[in-house]
Structure formats: C-alpha cells, structure tokens
Amino acid sequence: MNDVLETIAHTPTEGLPDTDTLTDKDFMRVATLLARKSYDEGGCPIGAVIVDAATKRIIGKGHNTLVQENDAATHGETAAIRDAGRVAKLRGQGPVDFRRAALYTTLTPCAVCCAQIIHRCQFQKVVIGDVTSAPSTAKTLRDGGIENVVILEDPEAVALYRRYAQEKPGLHYLDWGGHRTRDEMTGGD
Numbered sequence: 001m002n003d004v005l006e007t008i009a010h011t012p013t014e015g016l017p018d019t020d021t022l023t024d025k026d027f028m029r030v031a032t033l034l035a036r037k038s039y040d041e042g043g044c045p046i047g048a049v050i051v052d053a054a055t056k057r058i059i060g061k062g063h064n065t066l067v068q069e070n071d072a073a074t075h076g077e078t079a080a081i082r083d084a085g086r087v088a089k090l091r092g093q094g095p096v097d098f099r100r101a102a103l104y105t106t107l108t109p110c111a112v113c114c115a116q117i118i119h120r121c122q123f124q125k126v127v128i129g130d131v132t133s134a135p136s137t138a139k140t141l142r143d144g145g146i147e148n149v150v151i152l153e154d155p156e157a158v159a160l161y162r163r164y165a166q167e168k169p170g171l172h173y174l175d176w177g178g179h180r181t182r183d184e185m186t187g188g189d
Contacts, residue, residue: 009047014091028129031049031105033047034048035161043067048075048105053124059088060084062079067171098124101123101125102127103126104127105129106130107134108131114140118141122146129153130161131151
C-alpha cells in the first residue's frame with residue numbers, strides 16, 4: 001500500500017487514479033509524504049491533501065514552499081487550495097466549493113491558514129496530523145465554524161517536524177509565527 005500512496009503523493013493531481021478506497025489514515029500518509037518532499041527540498045515539512053467528501057477523490061494537494069520559493073504565503077494548506085483551483089480550471093470548472101471537502105494537514109494550521117480554512121474555504125472536515133510540534137489550533141477552527149475537526153497524529157509527521165524544528169529553529173518560528181515570533185524565540189538570530 002505504501003507504494004500506491006507514494007505514487008499518489010508524487011503524481012500531479014489531475015492524473016490521479018480513483019482514491020475512493022483510501023481511509024483518513026491513508027490520506028494523512030499522503031500528506032506526510034508531501035511533507036517529506038518539502039523537507040527533502042530543504043523546506044518546512046508540512047503537507048496537505050484536499051478530498052471531495054462525497055467521492056473521496058483527491059482534488060488538491062501540496063506542501064510548504066516558504067524556503068524553496070521564498071514565499072511566506074505558501075504553506076501546505078494554501079498550496080493544496082491553489083492546486084485544487086488549478087485542477088478545477090483545467091477541468092473547465094468554476095471556483096471550488098470546499099464546503100464539501102476534507103482537508104488533511106500534517107501540522108496544526110497557523111493563524112493565517114486557519115483564517116483561510118474558516119473564512120474562505122469552510123471545509124466540511126479538517127484532519128490534523130500533528131498537534132505536538134506546535135500549539136493546537138483545533139479550538140480556533142471549531143470556534144470559527146469548522147465543526148468536524150479530527151486529530152489523527154501521524155507519528156512520522158510528528159517526528160519529521162520535530163527534527164526540522166531542532167535543525168532549523170529560526171525557520172520553524174518564521175514559518176509558524178512570522179519574523180516577530182522568530183526574533184522573540186531566537187533572540188533575533
């Protein structure tokens with residue numbers, strides 16, 4: 001099964017096979033493989049997958065590229081949201097209605113991603129793979145109207161992010177909280 005999930009993680013979304021037999025754990029594993037891709041590229045290991053709740057088909061996926069593209073706005077969640085829009089456009093469809101979708105993210109979303117999830121996307125379900133490595137935002141999501149928030153900690157995602165935070169604490173704080181947080185936590189280094 002891991003070979004199938006690897007293929008799904010590394011195949012462009014528009015070319016993916018049916019994923020209707022996959023479980024929440026499998027979708028989280030795909031997100032973790034995307035997080036691994038980001039880490040291997042020198043970036044922050046956060047991956048995300050968006051799944052149509054009715055068909056269980058992956059409609060978007062992505063990983064954090066803050067370091068790789070020097071783009072503070074491209075977290076795993078936002079990369080997956082952009083990918084879903086790109087794929088919908090390729091298929092001649094209008095804006096994606098995320099209210100019928102589930103988001104799987106390997107790390108609890110930051111405040112900016114929470115705002116996207118709550119105010120723009122209004123996902124039907126959000127599944128979080130790591131609330132150990134950063135302060136959980138599950139309550140923020142629930143308070144914002146996302147009723148179905150599931151914590152499904154993936155040991156590999158937790159270990160990978162913990163390793164990254166130890167290796168690159170300045171980038172961890174920059175990615176999670178911005179320059180002010182990084183400066184407060186690292187003394188400006």
